[in-house]
Amino acid sequence: MLKITxxxxxxxxxxxxxxxxxxxxxxxxxxxxxxxxSGKSTLAQVIAGRERFEVTEGDITLDGASILELAPEERxxxxxxxxxxxxxxxxxxxxxxxxxxxxxxxxxxxxxQELDAMEFLALLKEKAALMDMDPKFLxxxxxxxxxxxxxxxxxxxxxxxxxxxLAILDETDSGLDIDxxxxxxxxxxxxxxxxxxxxxxxxxxxxxxxxVPDKVHVLANGRIARTGDKSLAITLEEKGYGWIEEEAGSxx
Amino acid sequence: MTATLSPTDWIAPWRAxxxxxxxxxxxxxxxxxxxxxxxxDLGTPRRRWEAWRYTDVAPIVKTTFEPARGGxxxxxxxxxxxxxxxxxGRFHRLVFVDGVLVxxxxxxxxxxxxxxxxxxxxxxxxxxxxxxxxxxxxxxxxDNPFTALxxxxxxxxxxVHVPKGVVVDRPIExxxxxxxxxxxxxxxxxxxxxxxxxxxxxxxxxxxxxxNGTYLNNITTEIVAGPNASVTHIRIQEEGRSxxxxxxxxxxxxxxxxxxxxxxxxxxxxxxxxxxFALSEPGASCVLNGLFxxxxxxxxxxxxxxxxxxxxxxxxxFYKGVMDGQSEGAFTxxxxxxxxxxKTDAEQNNRNLLLSDDAQVNTRPQxxxxxxxxxxAHGATSGQLDRSAMFYLRTRGIDEIRARxxxxxxxxxxxxxxxxxxxxxxxxxxxxxxxxCPGHTLEKTP
Ligand SMILES: Nc1ncnc2c1ncn2[C@@H]1O[C@H](COP(=O)(O)OP(=O)(O)O)[C@@H](O)[C@H]1O
Ligand SMILES: [Mg+2]
Numbered sequence: 001m002l003k004i005t006x007x008x009x010x011x012x013x014x015x016x017x018x019x020x021x022x023x024x025x026x027x028x029x030x031x032x033x034x035x036x037x038s039g040k041s042t043l044a045q046v047i048a049g050r051e052r053f054e055v056t057e058g059d060i061t062l063d064g065a066s067i068l069e070l071a072p073e074e075r076x077x078x079x080x081x082x083x084x085x086x087x088x089x090x091x092x093x094x095x096x097x098x099x100x101x102x103x104x105x106x107x108x109x110x111x112x113q114e115l116d117a118m119e120f121l122a123l124l125k126e127k128a129a130l131m132d133m134d135p136k137f138l139x140x141x142x143x144x145x146x147x148x149x150x151x152x153x154x155x156x157x158x159x160x161x162x163x164x165x166l167a168i169l170d171e172t173d174s175g176l177d178i179d180x181x182x183x184x185x186x187x188x189x190x191x192x193x194x195x196x197x198x199x200x201x202x203x204x205x206x207x208x209x210x211x212v213p214d215k216v217h218v219l220a221n222g223r224i225a226r227t228g229d230k231s232l233a234i235t236l237e238e239k240g241y242g243w244i245e246e247e248a249g250s251x252x
Numbered sequence: 253m254t255a256t257l258s259p260t261d262w263i264a265p266w267r268a269x270x271x272x273x274x275x276x277x278x279x280x281x282x283x284x285x286x287x288x289x290x291x292x293d294l295g296t297p298r299r300r301w302e303a304w305r306y307t308d309v310a311p312i313v314k315t316t317f318e319p320a321r322g323g324x325x326x327x328x329x330x331x332x333x334x335x336x337x338x339x340x341g342r343f344h345r346l347v348f349v350d351g352v353l354v355x356x357x358x359x360x361x362x363x364x365x366x367x368x369x370x371x372x373x374x375x376x377x378x379x380x381x382x383x384x385x386x387x388x389x390x391x392x393x394x395d396n397p398f399t400a401l402x403x404x405x406x407x408x409x410x411x412v413h414v415p416k417g418v419v420v421d422r423p424i425e426x427x428x429x430x431x432x433x434x435x436x437x438x439x440x441x442x443x444x445x446x447x448x449x450x451x452x453x454x455x456x457x458x459x460x461x462x463x464n465g466t467y468l469n470n471i472t473t474e475i476v477a478g479p480n481a482s483v484t485h486i487r488i489q490e491e492g493r494s495x496x497x498x499x500x501x502x503x504x505x506x507x508x509x510x511x512x513x514x515x516x517x518x519x520x521x522x523x524x525x526x527x528x529f530a531l532s533e534p535g536a537s538c539v540l541n542g543l544f545x546x547x548x549x550x551x552x553x554x555x556x557x558x559x560x561x562x563x564x565x566x567x568x569x570f571y572k573g574v575m576d577g578q579s580e581g582a583f584t585x586x587x588x589x590x591x592x593x594x595k596t597d598a599e600q601n602n603r604n605l606l607l608s609d610d611a612q613v614n615t616r617p618q619x620x621x622x623x624x625x626x627x628x629a630h631g632a633t634s635g636q637l638d639r640s641a642m643f644y645l646r647t648r649g650i651d652e653i654r655a656r657x658x659x660x661x662x663x664x665x666x667x668x669x670x671x672x673x674x675x676x677x678x679x680x681x682x683x684x685x686x687x688x689c690p691g692h693t694l695e696k697t698p
Binding site (some may be wrong): 048049050051052071076081082087088089091092093098099101102106110141162 | 484517585613638639640643644645646647648649650651652655658661662663666
């Protein structure tokens with residue numbers, strides 16, 4: 001589904017990604033781990049189409065076609081979803097208005113019937129209950145005054161409503177207490193399915209106890225330094241990232 | 253358009269007019285004469301005058317105008333315009349066409365006992381004492397040539413007198429429509445609202461044109477809020493794209509009165525909104541909220557003054573501007589806290605959104621504080637749409653134009669959402685959106 005080859009990207013003159021290769025098949029869940037500053041969020045944002053990151057080499061394809069020239073909204077309409085590490089506050093736009101506009105924009109793009117207010121509300125209530133979210137959050141401005149945990153739940157809520165085929169979740173686990181973590185993991189697990197691929201970006205192994213990945217990739221110095229199964233996450237938890245960075249450094 | 257006319261030539265058609273209402277009232281004749289002569293001394297405003305620095309006055313004073321004398325527009329045209337405006341059916345409504353009240357288009361529901369709602373010309377015959385007592389007492393013409401013109405040549409306007417204790421439950425709406433003619437017209441008009449002790453009233457002034465002809469609306473409004481009175485004044489300026497609009501609104505507040513002003517500017521080629529509050533007795537409080545949404549080559553200047561003359565008064569001011577194209581917006585917020593005005597609580601905020609590289613805004617907070625026990629806060633920011641918010645919306649599948657619209661509407665809706673009349677809020681949101689993205693009106697917020 002997703003294929004990244006030799007991806008190089010820079011921001012404001014700083015080279016951050018130095019040749020990423022990564023492949024993710026439908027039905028799989030992969031974890032992307034790595035020390036702070038290794039480029040995880042950069043990779044996630046480049047895949048989603050953030051303009052300020054400049055791709056200098058390599059390619060990203062979705063279902064075999066390059067998406068590099070596509071606007072973020074076009075990528076979204078092709079089924080891509082990015083759960084933000086730092087979800088953005090949008091004062092003056094209610095969560096439910098935002099979600100309805102997003103869902104209907106995508107449906108329209110795919111030639112599907114747009115949902116009316118009643119249909120949308122029913123869907124929203126069902127998914128909010130799944131995320132254990134108080135309905136009052138739906139009528140508040142997007143992420144405004146939300147706690148860290150509420151923001152992360154809100155990201156997963158959006159994912160559950162938009163039902164992407166490829167979801168990239170950037171540190172959706174950081175800042176969550178254990179109860180919220182379980183809710184988030186449960187939300188992600190309900191989305192697992194044959195037609196769907198999920199890339200879970202995380203700093204800690206903790207989340208992977210609840211969302212068990214098929215593969216674990218470790219990013220260091222802007223490259224995939226290692227790929228393994230879920231035991232790699234446990235090794236990292238025990239030994240830290242130092243040895244991987246050293247390895248990656250000696251290769252460079 | 254010609255080279256700038258001399259002030260005397262510019263007003264010649266008015267000086268020649270012998271059909272102004274109220275002729276023969278000695279106080280009025282005297283005021284008109286003095287104001288005419290003051291206008292001739294002052295001349296038309298120059299940009300180098302501090303108070304007119306950001307008003308695009310040159311194209312106004314270069315235009316040769318005929319006096320507005322009222323009009324009878326094609327029936328369907330007016331009805332189409334009226335149907336679009338807020339309050340259709342519910343508000344008390346006065347309709348002015350080319351500066352003169354058109355009675356058959358106006359609607360008066362049952363009025364509370366003692367309430368007077370009249371045109372300026374009728375008021376001069378029916379309640380001249382009220383006009384004599386208040387006219388020109390708040391909006392002084394000595395330093396403002398355009399106010400001198402309304403003092404000298406006003407033909408019509410709205411006069412509202414709310415007696416003690418009367419609560420007017422429906423808003424009173426004055427709609428100002430201008431038709432296109434062979435010659436550009438200038439309407440110098442005069443409004444007066446007197447709200448006596450413990451009364452309550454809402455007045456809307458709506459300026460609207462559906463064509464691109466050149467004309468000038470020059471409107472002076474005076475408001476007195478008596479002790480414990482509560483007044484809401486809403487100005488909606490949706491003039492045509494080649495129109496000029498100059499407003500001078502002056503408000504005096506007595507003990508414990510509350511006045512809220514909302515000034516919404518979306519229209520006009522060049523406009524100026526001057527707004528001044530005199531908090532003359534203790535306990536008075538006022539709100540000044542404004543929104544200007546400009547594109548193309550529009551220029552809009554907002555000049556506000558809150559004069560804290562007495563102790564224990566509160567003022568709260570919030571203006572927002574949205575500028576696209578090559579438009580230019582300006583906000584000047586002067587807050588004067590006089591020596592006696594202890595325990596003043598004044599806050600002011602101006603936030604501007606620039607949607608294009610060529611758009612400009614000038615913001616000037618001016619705080620002058622001569623009392624020592626006061627609370628004054630102010631802030632001003634100008635910037636572009638938040639890039640992270642744009643990206644966030646777009647990653648959810650919302651295209652760029654819509655994302656801009658959603659964020660801009662959210663920015664503007666903070667002011668619109670604070671207007672206490674639902675019909676006005678409902679009217680303004682699509683108007684503002686259409687200004688920003690013609691033809692792409694969003695669906696309503698839930
Ligand atoms: N706008 C930017 N300008 C310069 N450097 C940046 C910018 N954004 C991120 N970086 C740098 O890119 C590197 C990778 O950051 P990031 O992708 O956020 O890492 P991670 O998500 O793995 O913690 C860091 O060294 C960070 O400082
Ligand atoms: Mg990160």
